Amino acid sequence: MSGGVEWALHCCVVLTTSSEPVPAARLAALHDVSGSYLAKQLQALSRAGLVHSAQGKSGGYTLTRDPDSITVLDVVQAVNGAAPAFVCTEIRQRGPLATPAASCTAPCAIARAMAAAETAWRQTLAAITIADLARDVEANNGPQVMAGIGAWLAAQDA
Numbered sequence: 001m002s003g004g005v006e007w008a009l010h011c012c013v014v015l016t017t018s019s020e021p022v023p024a025a026r027l028a029a030l031h032d033v034s035g036s037y038l039a040k041q042l043q044a045l046s047r048a049g050l051v052h053s054a055q056g057k058s059g060g061y062t063l064t065r066d067p068d069s070i071t072v073l074d075v076v077q078a079v080n081g082a083a084p085a086f087v088c089t090e091i092r093q094r095g096p097l098a099t100p101a102a103s104c105t106a107p108c109a110i111a112r113a114m115a116a117a118e119t120a121w122r123q124t125l126a127a128i129t130i131a132d133l134a135r136d137v138e139a140n141n142g143p144q145v146m147a148g149i150g151a152w153l154a155a156q157d158a
Helices: 003-015 024-031 035-047 072-080 109-126 130-141 143-154
Strands: 051-054 060-063
Touching: 003 024, 003 035, 003 051, 003 060, 003 072, 003 130, 003 143, 024 035, 024 060, 024 143, 035 051, 035 060, 035 072, 072 109, 072 130, 130 143
Parallel strands: none
Antiparallel strands: 051 060
């Protein structure tokens, strides 16, 4: 999983604190990350319809939906795509003791185990929303943290 997923998730969580568009440069400064790399993640979120990009002097990014309706899996898929993490290459059909293709009518034990793990992983991420993450931040650090982030993002001296 790319580092862009982490950056995109953090941006989505902090965007819950603002009703006004937040410039990409402000989000990059908040997280002390590369603005150009973060812009790519924000573009991926925009293409997926998770954030809206407004142009101009007061432009920036806002969430397109209620944070309770955006899942962690939505963000992961926006940034990394929907392809599975594991792709079976049928290695059992190679080498001097290769299993004949005709005998490989079902996925092998390794492919089944990886598919089960993928399903569990995706189900877990689909059950966690951006709102859940924001509530966890508040539960761990107090409500003043999210309010402080919102105030910092809104500050005009950026």
